[in-house]
Amino acid sequence: MSTRATNILVPVISVILGLIVGAIIMLISGYNPIDGYAALWNGIFGDLYTIGETIRQITPYLLAGLAVAFAFRSGLFNIGVEGQLIVGWFAAAYVGVAVELPMIIHLPLAILAAAAAGALWGFVPGLLKAKFHVHEVIVTIMMNYIALHTTNALIKTVSGGGDRTESIFASASLRSEFLENLTEFSRLHYGIIIALVMVGVMWFILEKTTLGFELKAVGFNHNASQYAGMNVNKNIILAMVISGAFAGLGGAMEALGTFEYVSSKAGFTGIGFDGIAVALLGMNTPLGVIFGATLFGSLKYGALNMPNAAGIPLEIVEIVIAVIIFFVASGYIIRLFLLRAAKKKEAK
Amino acid sequence: MTKRKFGLGLSLMLAAGTMLAACGSDEDTSNGDTGSGDGGSSEETSDFSVAMVTDVGGVDDKSFNQSAWEGLQAFGEENGLEKGDGGFDYLQSASDADYNTNLNNLIRRDFDVVYGIGFLMEGAVKEIAEQQPDAQIAIIDAVVDAPNVASVLFKEQEGAFLAGVAAALMTETGKVGFVGGMEIPVIERFEAGFLAGVEAADPAVEVDVQYTGAFDKAELGKTTANRMYSAGADIVFHAAGGTGNGVFTEAKERKEADPDTNIWVIGVDADQYDEGQVGDANVTLTSVLKGVDQAVIDISNQAMEGNFPGGETLTYGLAEDGVGLADSRGAITEDVMAKIDEYKEKIASGEIVVPETLEN
Numbered sequence: 001m002s003t004r005a006t007n008i009l010v011p012v013i014s015v016i017l018g019l020i021v022g023a024i025i026m027l028i029s030g031y032n033p034i035d036g037y038a039a040l041w042n043g044i045f046g047d048l049y050t051i052g053e054t055i056r057q058i059t060p061y062l063l064a065g066l067a068v069a070f071a072f073r074s075g076l077f078n079i080g081v082e083g084q085l086i087v088g089w090f091a092a093a094y095v096g097v098a099v100e101l102p103m104i105i106h107l108p109l110a111i112l113a114a115a116a117a118g119a120l121w122g123f124v125p126g127l128l129k130a131k132f133h134v135h136e137v138i139v140t141i142m143m144n145y146i147a148l149h150t151t152n153a154l155i156k157t158v159s160g161g162g163d164r165t166e167s168i169f170a171s172a173s174l175r176s177e178f179l180e181n182l183t184e185f186s187r188l189h190y191g192i193i194i195a196l197v198m199v200g201v202m203w204f205i206l207e208k209t210t211l212g213f214e215l216k217a218v219g220f221n222h223n224a225s226q227y228a229g230m231n232v233n234k235n236i237i238l239a240m241v242i243s244g245a246f247a248g249l250g251g252a253m254e255a256l257g258t259f260e261y262v263s264s265k266a267g268f269t270g271i272g273f274d275g276i277a278v279a280l281l282g283m284n285t286p287l288g289v290i291f292g293a294t295l296f297g298s299l300k301y302g303a304l305n306m307p308n309a310a311g312i313p314l315e316i317v318e319i320v321i322a323v324i325i326f327f328v329a330s331g332y333i334i335r336l337f338l339l340r341a342a343k344k345k346e347a348k
Numbered sequence: 349m350t351k352r353k354f355g356l357g358l359s360l361m362l363a364a365g366t367m368l369a370a371c372g373s374d375e376d377t378s379n380g381d382t383g384s385g386d387g388g389s390s391e392e393t394s395d396f397s398v399a400m401v402t403d404v405g406g407v408d409d410k411s412f413n414q415s416a417w418e419g420l421q422a423f424g425e426e427n428g429l430e431k432g433d434g435g436f437d438y439l440q441s442a443s444d445a446d447y448n449t450n451l452n453n454l455i456r457r458d459f460d461v462v463y464g465i466g467f468l469m470e471g472a473v474k475e476i477a478e479q480q481p482d483a484q485i486a487i488i489d490a491v492v493d494a495p496n497v498a499s500v501l502f503k504e505q506e507g508a509f510l511a512g513v514a515a516a517l518m519t520e521t522g523k524v525g526f527v528g529g530m531e532i533p534v535i536e537r538f539e540a541g542f543l544a545g546v547e548a549a550d551p552a553v554e555v556d557v558q559y560t561g562a563f564d565k566a567e568l569g570k571t572t573a574n575r576m577y578s579a580g581a582d583i584v585f586h587a588a589g590g591t592g593n594g595v596f597t598e599a600k601e602r603k604e605a606d607p608d609t610n611i612w613v614i615g616v617d618a619d620q621y622d623e624g625q626v627g628d629a630n631v632t633l634t635s636v637l638k639g640v641d642q643a644v645i646d647i648s649n650q651a652m653e654g655n656f657p658g659g660e661t662l663t664y665g666l667a668e669d670g671v672g673l674a675d676s677r678g679a680i681t682e683d684v685m686a687k688i689d690e691y692k693e694k695i696a697s698g699e700i701v702v703p704e705t706l707e708n
Binding site for chain 1: 439445479531564
C-alpha cells in the first residue's frame with residue numbers, strides 16, 4: 001500500500017471508527033444514533049446560520065492551536081494557552097470599553113493589546129525556563145489560575161462591582177453587519193480572517209526566517225543548537241512570547257467578536273486546553289492546525305444541535321464527541337496496523 | 349498470527365464501509381423526516397408552546413433551573429402539551445457561548461415564548477431580542493429593555509430576611525453562615541436580606557459570609573461549609589445553586605457521623621427538604637422559596653391569552669407570594685414561627701423595607 005493511500009485511509013478509518021463507537025454509546029443509552037448524527041450534521045452545515053456559527057467557533061480554536069503548535073515546534077509544551085487567552089480576552093475588551101477612537105486605530109489597538117497581554121503571560125514562563133530551568137509545564141499551568149482570578153478581580157474593578165464589563169464600542173468590534181446578514185444573524189465576525197492570516201504568519205516565521213530555523217533547531221536539540229552558536233535562551237523566551245501572542249489573539253476573537261464584552265468566569269473556557277488537542281491533531285503544522293480546529297470547532301458547535309433536534313442529553317453528546325476525537329487522535333494505531341498489513345502482503 | 353490480524357483488519361474495514369453506506373442513506377431519510385416534522389408544527393400554529401434555555405446548571409440543579417423547568421412542565425400538563433416541538437422543551441447550555449445559539453434554536457423551532465433562565469443570560473437575550481423582533485422572550489432575574497422581552501425579578505431579600513430571622517432565633521452557637529455563588533446582584537440580594545434578618549432578630553448573632561465564585565462546583569460548597577461548621581456555625585444558608593449541594597453533603601456527613609450534632613442548612617430557590625434527608629433525620633431547617641415556577645406559569649398563561657407582558661418588568665415579592673419560606677416540618681419551633689409570621693406581615697404591608705444591597 002502506498003504511503004499516500006495510507007495517509008488518506010488513516011483519518012477516514014479513524015473518523016468512521018469514532019462514529020461507530022459513538023453510535024453504540026447512543027444505542028446503549030437508548031437514543032437513536034441516526035437521528036443523533038443527522039442532528040450533528042445539521043448543526044454544522046444545516047443552514048447559513050449554523051455554518052456562520054461553526055466558523056465563529058473554529059476561529060479561537062485556530063489561534064489556540066497555533067499557540068500550542070508554535071511552542072511545541074520549539075520543544076516547549078505551552079499548557080498556559082488557556083491563561084494567555086483569558087488575559088488577551090480581558091485586554092482586548094478593556095481597550096474596547098475604556099477609550100473611544102476611530103475604528104482604524106481602535107480595532108488594531110484592541111487586537112494588539114490582546115496579543116501583548118498574551119505575550120506577557122507567555123514571557124514569564126519563557127524567562128523562568130531560559131534563566132532558571134523551571135519547567136514550563138508547571139509554570140504555565142499555575143499561570144492559568146493566576147490569569148483566571150486576576151482577570152475576574154479586574155473585571156469587578158473595571159465594572160464597578162459587576163461581573164461583566166460594558167459592551168465594547170462599535171469602533172473596536174470585529175462584528176460585521178454584512179457577515180451577519182449573510183448568515184442569518186449568526187455571530188460570524190472578521191476574526192476568522194485574522195486567524196487565517198496568523199496561520200500564514202506562523203508558516204512564514206517557521207519556514208522562511210532565520211528565527212524560525214533557530215526555533216526549530218532548538219526544538220530538535222537545544223544542545224546541538226547551542227554548540228552551533230545559537231542563543232538558546234533567547235529562542236526559548238521568543239517562542240513562548242510568540243506562542244502567548246497567538247493565544248492572546250484567540251482571546252481577542254472572543255472579546256471583539258463573539259461576546260463583545262468580558263464577564264467573570266467561574267472556571268476555564270476550555271478553548272486553550274482544546275488547543276493542545278487541535279495542535280497535536282494537526283501534527284503541529286500550520287496547515288494541520290486548520291484541519292484540527294475545523295474538526296474541533298465543528299463537532300463542538302454541531303453537538304449543540306443534538307439535544308435540540310434529537311433530544312439526546314448533553315452529557316451523552318459530550319461522550320460521543322469525545323469518542324470521535326479520541327479515535328481521530330489515535331490514528332497512529334491504525335497507521336501501524338495498516339503498515340503491518342502491507343508488510344505482510346509484501347512478504348507473500 | 350499476523351495473518352489473523354490482517355483478516356480482522358479486512359473485516360473491520362468491510363464493516364466500516366457498510367456502516368458508512370448505511371449512515372449515508374439513513375441520514376437522507378431522517379433529513380426528510382425532520383423536514384416534514386417542521387412543516388407539521390408550523391401548520392399547528394394554534395397550539396401554544398413554550399421552551400426555556402438553562403444556564404450551565406441544567407434542569408437537575410435541584411434549584412433555580414429545575415424550578416423553572418417544573419413550572420414549564422406544570423404548565424404543559426395543565427394545557428395537555430407534550431415535550432418537544434409545539435409543546436414544551438428545554439435546552440441546556442454547556443458554556444456561556446451557547447446562550448445565543450440555544451435561544452436562537454428554540455425561536456427557530458417556533459416556540460411562542462422562550463425563557464432565558466438567569467442573570468447570566470442578559471446579554472444573549474438582549475441581542476436575540478433585537479434580531480428576532482417577532483419572538484417573545486422572557487428573562488428571569490435580569491432586566492432587558494426591549495419591547496418583546498418580559499423581565500422577571502424577585503425580591504429575594506424578603507425571603508432571605510425571613511431566613512435570617514429563623515437562623516438568628518434558632519442558632520445555639522450564636523454563629524451562622526452564608527454561602528453565595530457568584531457575586532452578582534441576585535445573590536447579593538439574598539445576602540443583604542439574610543444579614544438584615546439576622547440583625548433585626550438578634551444583633552448579637554455573628555454571620556460568616558463566603559462566596560465560592562461558582563454555581564456548579566459542589567466540592568467548593570462542601571469545603572466552604574466544612575470551614576463554617578468547624579468554626580462554630582450551626583446554621584448555613586446557601587444561595588449557590590448546584591454549589592449548595594455540597595453544603596448539604598457536608599452537613600449530612602456530620603449528622604451521620606454524630607446524630608446528636610445540631611447543625612442545619614437553609615436551602616434556596618426550591619424546597620430542598622429532600623436534599624437534607626439523612627437516615628431518619630433531616631438537616632434542612634427550611635428553604636427560601638423563589639417562585640420561579642410560578643412566574644413561568646404566570647407569564648405563559650398571560651402569553652397564551654395574548655397578553656404577553658413584553659417590555660414590562662414584573663417583580664415578585666412576599667406580597668405577591670413570589671418568595672417565602674418552605675414548610676420547616678417542625679424543625680423551626682412554634683414561637684419562632686410566630687415571630688417569622690410577624691415579620692412576614694410587616695414586610696408584605698410595607699412596614700419593613702428590606703434592603704436590596706449591602707450598605708457599606
